[in-house]
Amino acid sequence: MEEQIAELVAKVAELEAASAGAAVTNTMFAETFYYLSIPLMILIHAGFLAYEMGASRLKNVLSSGVKNILAFAFVIPTFYFFGWWVYWGFPTGLPGAPGPAGISGVEYANAIAWGWGDSAQYMGPNIADQASGVFFGAFALFAATTASIMSGAVIERIQTVGFIILAVVLGSFAWVVAAAWGWHADGWLVTQWGVHDFGAAGLVHAVAGFFALGVLINLGPRIGKFNADGSANHIPGHNMPLTVVGLMLIIVGFWGFLMACVIVPGEAWSWFGDKPSTIYGTPITLSALSFNILMAIAGGIIGAWLFTRDPFWMMSGALAGIISTASGLDIYYPALAFIVAFSAGIILKPCADWLENRGIDDAVGAVTVHGTIGLYGVVMLGIWGSGFPALQGAAGEVPTISLVGQIVGAVVFFLLGFVPGYVVSFILKMMGMLRIREGAEIAGMDLVKVPAAGYPEWGGDAPVTPAHPAE
């Protein structure tokens, strides 16, 4: 009998040791999962860098790149200084009361997201906390992505410091408020309206796209973009292949972006012990992402190819395909994702032309690809995904996805982007910090901003030609 008990005790000890090992493995996996999403998302920036520089004329190629690099560099620390705190502090809105999930509110944010006092333990190396840094890193890269989206729209005429201020307002504040409200289990858009935006079509893409629109209204078009009769000219960038490869790199980076939207299982902070979830605590699988992202990329490209035949718009169509389905990548059926993405690819160029015919010079179509298609995707999910529970909980106790809720979300995301973009750029304009002087714009911004030449042995820019028939 004693021998049997001793055997049993030894067996239990063995099982406990194995269980502890499995827990360590899972923790390491969880940490690595988010850690690896960070360099993947940096590819988004490599892509935007190539895309913007390719879309710039020779005389502006390096200054466009410098601007994009600086946006990344300033958004990361400012997101550390206050953006992370805003995300955790205000999901329930003002004044920052705690929400039902117990992971929000100013008091909670004060405890985990400031870089001083006791909360600093969660904002630096800590052997007892293997999650905060990688979560922060993934979110900081979302933040930098928003700034990069805006960056492309304003090339070839914006001042560097004015742009950086706008990038910080967008990347470390405007989209963060949208994320707190619509991308958090305690977010009021989620708990009250059932808003579902798994892949951030609205709260990243639409916010950034319409922030850019607000800026473009005050910034004005590049010299030579519009004729006296209001018709638009096409100002060709110096390197279309670079732009197209840049767009493909953005697509690669989006796998990291969307991967980082998944909450891995088995940790103290996980929603489930045995399966991954969305940020709302609803189930998701990486297979869902693989099926739907691939079908969406394909649908967007095919839709854009049908009427444009232009590789720039085709790769923009790939982006539009992902963005149009991003809100529901966890629950779309792949063929349906393909159809929605195809429709986004078709409407892309007409939407961009519509905007251009109203005097908006969006150099890379960012307002349309990210703003318009972002909202399109949020609303599409309201049509196709109505009735899905938006949170964990018993039927009748949790909100469900609805068309009305998604429209409310779309309106809020539009306002959270457009209003700060317009107001801050207006203030910068009044202070003379928004647009570069005319002489410098004509001479080329590289001469003013960069002590180097992109292609020192090359000639001038390609000719400017009519963009499309005026309405």
Added chain:
Amino acid sequence: MFPYDEASWSVVDGAMFMGWGGSLPGFATFIAVVICIAVLVIGQRSETAKAKSFDK
């Protein structure tokens, strides 16, 4: 179009996409196939027409 009677994730133990158990998945697949074929037909026609314009 939540594919379960009760609007709660706790009852979900399998397929969880829109329209599961109904005709939507099959119908959407059919439409997607039609789109691919139609785009190829349109693409072939327009490219041929454009190419012919360069005939001497």
